[in-house]
């Protein structure tokens with residue numbers, strides 16, 4: 001069966017209709033902090049930690065002045081907690097000093113914040129402002145390689161390859177659906193190809 005990459009994107013979208021992040025948030029500040037905390041951690045664990053965190057530090061001003069020991073304790077369960085506590089405090093300080101306590105919208109501004117890379121910036125831009133962006137994390141990169149969208153491992157190259165194939169307005173959708181597919185079926189060690197709805201067209205299927 002011949003199928004274009006655009007067709008594959010549509011099939012992924014049909015199977016994963018929810019294209020929102022699983023992280024809980026009420027405003028751009030909370031989303032930004034939650035995404036920083038989600039590095040090397042499950043969304044479910046971040047969602048367990050953030051209610052108490054945002055109760056203690058509900059905005060950038062409060063977080064910028066947080067006691068570091070207390071902050072470490074609050075984010076400990078997300079792993080790498082010393083670094084994460086340091087980064088979210090420093091990010092909050094920069095929001096206060098440079099951006100009037102608001103989360104900036106531009107990619108370059110976001111990626112200048114401590115602990116914020118292109119992945120985090122694109123999650124925030126996509127979910128808050130519907131800005132087109134490709135969110136390359138480990139799941140997304142793996143699924144895109146297995147399905148033949150790219151053979152790159154460098155995240156920037158992966159982004160560029162996808163940008164050539166998929167129209168802008170679908171970038172965020174594909175970012176989320178491929179991510180969910182990677183968590184759900186196209187798992188890292190043993191992909192569940194026998195259950196996969198793309199097995200007929202996937203060049204990497206293992207049946």
Ligand code: SF4
Nearest residue numbers: 186191193196202205
């Ligand atoms: S057939 Fe297997 S390798 Fe291909 S997308 Fe599905 S789970 Fe992944």
